[in-house]
Amino acid sequence: MLKRKIYDDLLDWKRKSKGQTALLIDGARRVGKSYIAERFAENEYKSHIIIDFGNAPQDILDLFSYESSDMDLFFAKLSAFYSTLLYKRESLIVFDEVQQFPRARQLIKYFVADGRYDFLETGSLIRLKKNTENIIIPSEEEHIELLPMDFEEFLWAMGDEVTVPLIRKCFESKTPLGQTLHRKIMNDFRQYVLVGGMPQSILAYRNGKDFEASDEAKRRILRLYRDDVSKFAAGYEEKVYAVFDGIPGQLSKKEKKYTLSSISRDARFRAYEDSFIWLNEAMVINACFNATDPNVGLALSADHAMQKCYMADTGLLVTHTFMDTAFTDNELYRAILFDKLDINEGMIMENIVAQMLRRGGHRLYFYSRSDSANRVNHMEIDFLITEKKKISPIEVKSANYRSHSSIDKFRKKFSPKVGTPYILYPKDVMEKDGIWHLPLYMAMFL
Known part of the structure; x- marks a missing residue:
């Protein structure tokens, strides 16, 4: 296990935000974003779901594309697919490699407004125009950089x-x-x-x-x-x-x-x-x-x-x-x-x-x-x-x-x-x- 300073920043975000914003961890490939997100989810929440958009099944992509208007049904299906119970204000949903599926990032606005769960995103190449040109970047999204270990x-x-x-x-x-x-x-x-x-x-x-x-x-x-x-x-x-x-x-x-x-x-x-x-x-x-x-x-x-x-x-x-x-x-x-x-x-x-x-x-x-x-x-x-x-x-x-x-x-x-x-x-x-x-x-x- 590698200790990272950014972990304290994640704790600070959870304490201050109280679900009112999502947090995007931005960093180069292989800098440790997914690792720190998983450790944070395991240690700080009663339950969590990690959706890896680099390898997400079509059923999950379709869920985001066609069934996000009904939040109750959306979260029920998400919970069933990952066999994970979700608890109001005690669960974290991680969008890993979110740049691979910009639609999920755009929906952050509505997930945060719903208020049931916390949302953490990780992304590399996230600033490239190709990965943002067809979406509206949500204002409810805070950013933090993860750089190589000092x-x-x-x-x-x-x-x-x-x-x-x-x-x-x-x-x-x-x-x-x-x-x-x-x-x-x-x-x-x-x-x-x-x-x-x-x-x-x-x-x-x-x-x-x-x-x-x-x-x-x-x-x-x-x-x-x-x-x-x-x-x-x-x-x-x-x-x-x-x-x-x-x-x-x-x-x-x-x-x-x-x-x-x-x-x-x-x-x-x-x-x-x-x-x-x-x-x-x-x-x-x-x-x-x-x-x-x-x-x-x-x-x-x-x-x-x-x-x-x-x-x-x-x-x-x-x-x-x-x-x-x-x-x-x-x-x-x-x-x-x-x-x-x-x-x-x-x-x-x-x-x-x-x-x-x-x-x-x-x-x-x-x-x-x-x-x-x-x-x-x-x-x-x-x-x-x-x-x-x-x-x-x-x-x-x-x-x-x-x-x-x-x-x-x-x-x-x-x-x-x-x-x-x-x-x-x-x-x-x-x-x-x-x-x-x-x-x-x-x-x-x-």
């Missing part, structure tokens, strides 16, 4: 519930952890980076700390993602494949911005824009946009034609990078485990920071300005976040970095708006030159 959840799965509270305490007091403890946590963090946050990968790994079993689980997920592209991106699937397959190569570049000319000399953003949107809405990637003028706000100045595409799960990126070769040839496992990353492989650590910032509720932005005529104006800031109405620049560095000239230039140029600057790197907590240097794993608290 570092703390990974440690829980490994039987460790004490480390992250200690890290949080040191973060809040800006106190070093000490060499021995920091080394131990970085070792655990590197394992998390390699395994990733997909539940199937973690379950495969924790049985003997088997990286190869984890890698095979991630390969199955990546193949599933490719199958989804062929099903749900019909008409431009080749462009989605091209963008997706190019992610490791783009991130391995120094500046990491996605350059379409690497796909085709004649490629233009307008022709590929739908491909980036598809991958982002399928929650396969975390898109990071260039905020061209932080003075006016990050979202207001975001240039969507200039973006970095991080994988939503770093463990998947590690496998995706060497997808066409055997596990034994994947050099990233050795490089990360033994802290031997070269400059190109540093993309992995930048990707995990993007993943942790996204999990922390941040939209992802960076700052890039090129000026060959005047190097003073040339800047590359990996991430920008908003803290207390100020803009905090973040750079991801190796342990042996020599300078932070871009942060210095950024602080000078946007001084009235700049908050606390951060450098995330593999060493312990330190303050230098007015910049807080934090271990990579502390990105979860920013």
Whole structure:
């Protein structure tokens, strides 16, 4: 059993909603939506019914299509089909993979108004236009995202519930952890980076700390993602494949911005824009946009034609990078485990920071300005976040970095708006030159 933080959010929804809204869990494929919905149903209700619309019999689909006007008869038939007694205000009905049958989602309005039972939906690819274009989205539907398991959840799965509270305490007091403890946590963090946050990968790994079993689980997920592209991106699937397959190569570049000319000399953003949107809405990637003028706000100045595409799960990126070769040839496992990353492989650590910032509720932005005529104006800031109405620049560095000239230039140029600057790197907590240097794993608290 895997402990997930979203469970507390489900409890909070049940307590506050009291049946007045349904809850939709939105997330990428294989992120654990069905698992958490089933555990919640089993633990918190007197009875429950789970309808898997990915494999629902025709009798159930017909029930939704033709017999939903009589609620008494509808629920009586549903109860009889699943051989489950339903209790007023004590039963939960789960619509699993609801994107496969949009009609059921549209009926949520009437089920909630009926008020007898609670309703929980799960869906992947739920934001794609193809899965919503013929229905009216019910206003009685609340949304919650389920993202890959974070570092703390990974440690829980490994039987460790004490480390992250200690890290949080040191973060809040800006106190070093000490060499021995920091080394131990970085070792655990590197394992998390390699395994990733997909539940199937973690379950495969924790049985003997088997990286190869984890890698095979991630390969199955990546193949599933490719199958989804062929099903749900019909008409431009080749462009989605091209963008997706190019992610490791783009991130391995120094500046990491996605350059379409690497796909085709004649490629233009307008022709590929739908491909980036598809991958982002399928929650396969975390898109990071260039905020061209932080003075006016990050979202207001975001240039969507200039973006970095991080994988939503770093463990998947590690496998995706060497997808066409055997596990034994994947050099990233050795490089990360033994802290031997070269400059190109540093993309992995930048990707995990993007993943942790996204999990922390941040939209992802960076700052890039090129000026060959005047190097003073040339800047590359990996991430920008908003803290207390100020803009905090973040750079991801190796342990042996020599300078932070871009942060210095950024602080000078946007001084009235700049908050606390951060450098995330593999060493312990330190303050230098007015910049807080934090271990990579502390990105979860920013």
